Amino acid sequence: MKALILVGGFGTRLRPLTLTMPKPLVEFGNKRMILHQIEALAAAGVTDIVLAVNYRPEIMEKYLAEYEEQFGVNITISIETEPLGTAGPLKLAEKTLRKDDSPFFVLNSDVTCEYPFAELLAFHKSHGDEGTIVVTKVEEPSKYGVIVHKPNHPTRIDRFVEKPVEFVGNRINAGIYLLNTSVLDRIELRPTSIEQETFPEMVKRGQLHSFDLEGYWMDVGQPKDFLTGTCLYLSSLTKKNSPELTPVTQPFVHGGNVLIDPSAKIGKNCRIGPNVTIGPDVVVGDGVRLQRCVLLSGSKVKDHAWVKSTIVGWNSTVGRWARLENVTVLGDDVTIGDEIYVNGGSILPHKTIKTNVDVPAIIM
């Protein structure tokens, strides 16, 4: 089995984090985003994974080599010299994807969910047509492209309706597909969109089915959604009684959904949670209040600080009695001074903040 992960460009939407770290390597729930996907793909029997990128970050290769060994998979990087959209990269990686006749998975790298690849594969085989799109149900379908089924058929797709004004359904494309290699025959090597060109054509021939996703789904390509996605992910771990979570019997855990790396140090009289991830080698001081936040590896939150709805970047420091909130994102190696307030600040790497950021702002 094979898979292609659409990584794309520099991940500008997730800046300032992606100024110093390629998006697939950013830790989501204390695990690099790409690793969630590789792990799930390997578990479903995938042996060959293509990363479709349009830049070449050196640092990626080191991690990919490690994962190849860890999961016994081959990982290749397919680089677009010009952006090829969402379908072009499939054609570019045709050689790998046609390695055998089995269908291949396609994943958007920004999407997080429980990756039900085995069930998806079983379903795909059961209907016998060329392609399956994973769909998720949303509350407000008018913001998305909605999938409409053939009359009297539960899964065969009849058409796509982009941003429907009237309710036609609430299933939207979740950005995960399973396609037969024959689909590659219909893709040209040029900038082209899988959603707007390839799929409508498959629909015409009745070759495309939908597969309902169970559980959470989130596009975590930008900080606000990254935080929301983290909450969903942690809730799913709680639901599964995951042993990775910090037990709620710990006196500092408040409201559950707390994931702390064993190498992190937590001070006295803290109140942590709900929805907090604390990465490796993080140091949390005394009397710190954390909720709905992500502390990336090597960061430090000093005594009595208060952090909510914030991503604290790698090796950053939050000062004593500082207060961060409202989707504040600290890049790599940022220092927030003692007693400083940051409201929705995006702080670029290596900055030191010594005056309050009262209203949301990008600090260059």
Added chain:
Amino acid sequence: MSLQIPHRDKPNGVGGATKAVILVGGASRGTRFRPLSLDVPKPLFDVAGHPIIWHCLTAIDKVPSIQEVYLIGYYDESVFRDFIKDAASEFPNLSIKYLREYQALGTAGGLYHFRDAILKGRPERIFVLNSDVCCSFPLNEMLKLFQDKDAEAVILGTRVSEDAASNFGCIVSDAHTRRVLHYVEKPESHISNLINCGVYLFSTEAIFPSIRTAIKRRADRPSRLVSYRSSENLESSFMVDDDDDDENRKNEVIRLEQDILGDMADSKQFFVYETKDFWRQIKTAGSAIPANALYLQKAWQNDSPELATPSINIIPPVYIHPSATVHPTAKLGPNVSIGPRVTIGAGARVKESIVLEDSEIKHDACVLYSIIGWNSRVGAWARVEGTPTPVGSHHTSIIKNGVKVQAITILGKECGVGDEIRVQNCVCLPFKELKRDVANEVIM
């Protein structure tokens, strides 16, 4: 046997007694000091651990020739009773009396009304201090200038920035002789950046005749307008209603600044002592924060034993009332005053703030550039924050996103801030519970 009052030593061979008057105003004034003046008369508000007028008395007590001090104002008699009792034991060399105006007479009108009491014992000079200023009160230096120049009046002056000057009384002086050549209250245009600090020393033989002349001129003038020195004064001057004409004649509202000082510059031996030391007005409630800082810094420079001993968690200067409870992990200072029976929890942070009596700051809370009213509570991990005003600024409001807001956050009496709540640049009237984050608001 003669009825001689025991006099203290008089240095420099200064003869004759000096008296002091502190002008304290009344309850219907000082509205700009709300919400704090809703619960305590402004002159009794604690700054650096003591009522505002206590700082005046401390300076007066250092002038050896003064034995009698009058507080003149139109507050109820009972208001200053306890303060005077306490002050009597703290300043045994001073006799302190409150003289109550039956109605607001103006700063000069009040003096004149009580001239018999003030002139009793034939004092040669009187100091007149406005209670709403915060400064080092260099009274002995003023007295020396008074004697050196054989003056009839000495005014305390300080230099401010040119754009700030026109908010105050402006003094034009002879740089060499220090003689006051011209005085204008709040001029429209720039006249001088040497301004009136609201502290005066008058010869009794000069001041009372001057006030009498002003009253006479008032009575003779048929005009509806009492004084008109500038457009600013047009608004603030006493407007005489046709219906109440007689009433207002009787009112005798005569103010030193508008009605007396200008004439003195023309006709009297009037000099200015220019202080290089700190000076601030205490008008708005927020101005208590710079005043608190300046008085604490003065106490720190004078090695006052009242201040808390510096340590890793005490950044001087800090005043902590002996009855307050401060957790050893709480960090205080600089420029913090903690009132009686206040509780400061573990890991709390207080900086550039006044915490008034019976208040509680819970663990890990942060209080910056704020005044926490009597019996208020600040919850765990809450943040109560004002904004520092520039050094040397005489304003207590700032412009944020194009809107004028109070720089200092003020919680009135018995307010509550919930756990983890943030309050920034707000003024909160008494008895309010804050359960959501608030910024740049006045909370009724």
